[in-house]
Amino acid sequence: MDSPPRVTAIITSRERFSYAEESLESFYAHTDVPCRVVYVDVNSPSDRWERLQRLSDIHGFTSVRVNKYVSPNCARNIGLRYAEGEYVVFLDNDVEYTPGWLEPLIDCADKEQAAMVGPLYLHGPLEEQTVHMAGGDMEFSGTWGTREFTQTQRHFMKPVSEVPADELHRQRCDIIEFHCALVRRSVFDQVGGMDEGLLTTREHLDFSQRVLDAGGTVWFEPSSVITYRMPPPFALTDLPYFMLRWSDAWTAETLKHFATKYGIKPGYVERVTKNRKGRQWLLFEQIKQYLPDALGPTATKAVKRAFQKVEPIGNRLLVEFMALREPPLEWQVHHNSRPAAREPAATAGTAS
Template identity: 90%
Template sequence: MDSPPRVTAVITSRERFSYAEESLKSFYAHTDVPCHVVYVDVNSPKDRWERLRRLSDVHGFTAVRVNKYVSPNCARNIGLRYAQGEYVVFLDNDVEYTDHWLEPLITCADEEKAAMVGPLYLHGPLEEQTVHMAGGDMEFSGVWGTREFTQTQRYFMKHVSDVPTDEMRRQACDIIEFHCALVRRSVFDQVGGMDEGLLTTREHLDFSQRVLDAGGTVWFEPKSVITYRMPPPFALSDLPYFMLRWSDAWTAETLKHFATKYGIKPSYVERVAKNRKGRQWLLFEQIKDYLPDALGPAGTKAVKRVFQKVEPIGNRLLVELMALREPPLEWQVHHGSGLAAPEPTAAGAPR
């Protein structure tokens, strides 16, 4: 009799919906370790949800649909309810995979008794071989309430060939990211679930620190390689979620929560401006493709300056409008195995 899978993959929306099917195709093409799969859809357009339901029937995964836009940490906690086995591997829905990406993570966790294991993270097209992070470090210093905090993504933006050979080895580190993160399920009994006060950012830093504080270890395993495909392009239907996900309001609330939780100086919240610039850059990269060539470089720069002034106002109005229409949290479950889906309670949890 076959043993039950040791791993549950919990896949959640990072910042858009339009890459989910491509990512799932890559997942099933490159994953040869048996695992349960739970995909948490955060109120994507109904046609995309219907396609996900059909895919779940083909592949036999559990598809969970939340009735409103929620943060990735909230979605991870929902997916965690349906997890089985010894490990959970958290994945974003814009990841592409390479052959045998999962086995090295499990082997590392088994051999090192690791609480968390992350792969070599690339970003962009796989053939470009651009490093996003080869393990990471973080450091707190100073007096509580005015502490400084720094983090490092090792070899960020370097070509893989520029990373020293002796650094491309399994090793302990401080942080891994939720693009792909294998976590021992027993860890949640020690440290609890994901902190839903972190709406936009710092989620991986917080969870890694909580694991380290509990005496667990975090490992980088470069034999596993994934790449995440950041936008653009966007589908038009991606934009409301993207704008909320990286909104000034959610970012300010997140950074304030993180700073308070770890005694970091209050000015840490000023990072909101950095997140805003990133959001605007991604949006304008999409917009500029539709600008007439007659504008030229000078005209394009002028349009960009206007956009940068107007966009925060539109962002704030969108967030306020969504808050007015926000329903209580609920979700529905579709089991691609053909089993009847449990009815959600009023709070969304399965009975």
């Protein structure tokens, strides 16, 4: 009799829905290790949910549909309810994989008794070979309540060819990211689930720190490689979720929660402005393709400045409108051709 898989892959929406099918096909094309797969769909358009169910029937994974937009950490907690085996690998739904990406992560966790293992993260098309992170570092300093906090993504934005070879080896680090993160399931018994007070950002920093505080180790394994396919493009139906996911309101709440939790100086919340600029840059990159060439650079810059002034108002109104219509949390499960089963209206426990 075959042994059950050692790994459950939990795939959640990062910031859009439109790349999910390509990402899933890449996953199945490049994953040779037997694993249980749980895809948590965060209220994507009904036609995309129908296509996900068809893919579920083809590949045999479990698809879970949440009835409203929720944060990635909330979705990860829901996915954890269906996890089995020794390890969980958290994945975003906009990742492209390379052959044999999973085996080195498991090998590192086995041999080093690691609590968490992350790959070499790239971003953009795989052929561009641009580093997103090759392991990361973080540091707290100062007195509680006014602490400084710094983090580093090693070799961010460098071509892989420019990273010294002696730095691309299996090694301990402080942080890995949830684009792809292998976690030993027993860790959750020690530190709890994902902190749902973190709605937009800092999730990987918080969970990595909790693992380190519990005596676990975090490792970087460069023989595993994935790439994060950041937008644009967007589908129009991606935009409401993207705007909420990176909204000023969710970001401010997240940064305040993170600063309070770790005794960081209150000014840390000013990073809301940085997140807004990132959101606006991605959105305007999408808009630019619809502007007429006749506008020229000067007029295009003027349109961009006008957009940057108006966009925060639209963002706030969108969040307020969604809050008025927010239903109680429920989800349903689809596996193969069996009828969907209604699940309880509750989330997995949040971390303290």
